[in-house]
Amino acid sequence: SAVISQKPSRDICQRGTSLTIQCQVDSQVTMMFWYRQQPGQSLTLIATANQGSEATYESGFVIDKFPISRPNLTFSTLTVSNMSPEDSSIYLCSVGTGGIGKLFFGSGTQLSVL
């Protein structure tokens, strides 16, 4: 299992600003995942954060908008850049275990952009 600390838990931001979300895991993990959950919707994978290399982004998501850092095997950040109201969502980090696909999630960051 893995315990994930994600912060901030919520924030209200102004249009055009940026927010960095942090995700700390209590054990070393190879891959960390960042998801977005728009209001009332399911989870959409933004990118996979790989330690020592650039993140792998899913279709529709770009590095300039969602830069990701992964400095070591227990930590990652996701930045939501130049925010607009359409970025209002819950952002979730997660980690996998041993290749079987089970994910552990952080508690999420609820972002509101005014």
Next chain:
Amino acid sequence: SQQGEEDPQALSIQEGENATMNCSYKTSINNLQWYRQNSGRGLVHLILIRSNEREKHSGRLRVTLDTSKKSSSLLITASRAADTASYFCATDAGANSKLTFGKGITLSVRP
């Protein structure tokens, strides 16, 4: 695009009743999982069933998988108010492949 599609979209039951939620998917899978999400927080893993399994139990949870119909069901027996949450099925196509989540089912359990 979502792989899993749950139904119903919303379910309201009385405490003590059983809740059955269904998930259908489109392509071959390695395993199927169910997650719970309380009040827009992080998801909690409930149960995983592999493609070569047909049924699995965990406490009050029972999951079935029918790969010929590409469908799964999650049964929660003797529901409690604390079971009120959104439930998501998620599928993956193989080792280290990404999980794809369904749209989710909102379950309300009335005390």
